Amino acid sequence: MNTNEVDDMLTNLSTPSPDASGPQQELKIPLLSYRRSSRAGWWLLALPLTFITAALLKRLGTPLPGADAVTGMYRTIEGHAVLTYLVPVIFLLLPLASMVITLLSFVHVSRPAGAGELVITLKYRPMALLIFLVSFALLVYVLTPDALP
Amino acid sequence: MTIENEEALLQAIQDDSRRFGEVYDAYYGDIFRYAFRRTAQYDAARDIAAETFLKAFAGIGRFRWRGVSILHWLYRIATNELRRYATARAYAPSSLNRIMEEYGVDIAGSGGAEEERIAAEEELAKHEEYRRVHGVIGTLDAKYQEVLALRYYERRSVAEIALILGKREGTVKSLLSRGIEQVRKRIKG
Numbered sequence: 188m189n190t191n192e193v194d195d196m197l198t199n200l201s202t203p204s205p206d207a208s209g210p211q212q213e214l215k216i217p218l219l220s221y222r223r224s225s226r227a228g229w230w231l232l233a234l235p236l237t238f239i240t241a242a243l244l245k246r247l248g249t250p251l252p253g254a255d256a257v258t259g260m261y262r263t264i265e266g267h268a269v270l271t272y273l274v275p276v277i278f279l280l281l282p283l284a285s286m287v288i289t290l291l292s293f294v295h296v297s298r299p300a301g302a303g304e305l306v307i308t309l310k311y312r313p314m315a316l317l318i319f320l321v322s323f324a325l326l327v328y329v330l331t332p333d334a335l336p
Numbered sequence: 337m338t339i340e341n342e343e344a345l346l347q348a349i350q351d352d353s354r355r356f357g358e359v360y361d362a363y364y365g366d367i368f369r370y371a372f373r374r375t376a377q378y379d380a381a382r383d384i385a386a387e388t389f390l391k392a393f394a395g396i397g398r399f400r401w402r403g404v405s406i407l408h409w410l411y412r413i414a415t416n417e418l419r420r421y422a423t424a425r426a427y428a429p430s431s432l433n434r435i436m437e438e439y440g441v442d443i444a445g446s447g448g449a450e451e452e453r454i455a456a457e458e459e460l461a462k463h464e465e466y467r468r469v470h471g472v473i474g475t476l477d478a479k480y481q482e483v484l485a486l487r488y489y490e491r492r493s494v495a496e497i498a499l500i501l502g503k504r505e506g507t508v509k510s511l512l513s514r515g516i517e518q519v520r521k522r523i524k525g
Contacts, residue, residue, distance in 0.1 A: 205456035
């Protein structure tokens with residue numbers, strides 16, 4: 188057999204074409220959700236962090252451009268008859284939701300059959316851990332008397 | 337999917353990462369079958385295809401449009417995974433393991449997976465000539481295996497293989513020529 192014949196043989200080679208729709212569908216949703224929990228945590232923290240950062244910087248005497256608008260917005264919400272109910276949502280529920288989401292993303296609890304014990308695994312996910320700590324710090328700050336601006 | 341569609345889709349993915357699902361739907365089969373034809377192992381092909389798409393999803397933000405099809409880029413990632421598979425004593429698809437652990441997904445135990453594995457093995461058994469050739473190609477250096485598999489299993493042109501492997505077309509032609517010669521010697525021997 189010469190090289191041309193080998194080339195012809197390979198060119199006409201019939202190859203297997205198996206179906207893979209099962210694993211394809213199984214993986215699709217987790218694939219597209221990958222990394223989204225961390226992002227969701229940051230979005231939940233964006234509003235309370237903006238308000239608190241603006242207030243803190245103003246108190247420190249180094250307000251950033253636009254800080255007045257942010258604190259003004261907060262005062263409007265706080266002074267409004269209906270919108271005032273948003274304050275606990277912004278400062279308590281959003282950080283709490285962020286904490287829960289990120290906690291679920293790096294803590295894994297399992298109960299091995301017959302072992303009679305719970306195994307708690309902490310996955311090393313620096314970003315999730317950072318969001319969790321920021322959320323926790325925010326809650327501590329908010330729940331400390333006279334902490335709010 | 338045409339090149340023009342891919343360019344628009346790539347832009348859409350930068351704005352909304354969920355649009356990556358369209359790439360996944362369009363090309364999962366190609367990548368899975370490529371991995372299957374290279375490894376002749378259903379489980380390995382499934383893991384390599386999954387790892388390829390997880391890495392592609394993680395890196396799609398860095399993918400810049402230069403007229404190279406997304407499919408060629410996926411082939412390149414899959415080829416790198418196949419190199420890892422060939423050299424590692426126990427292939428560990430790290431991204432896949434992480435996502436399976438985090439989301440409790442078990443693609444090995446998914447509905448119909450066992451039937452698909454059996455069907456894939458039956459499909460393999462039907463292609464006796466392929467198994468004989470695959471056995472021979474599998475004994476060659478990785479550089480020959482890659483070009484021969486892309487050319488004869490995947491029916492890719494020399495220009496496409498050059499894009500996928502990041503080599504010059506002349507180099508690919510040379511590797512193909514020498515690879516065919518090695519196959520000839522081994523078949524003869």
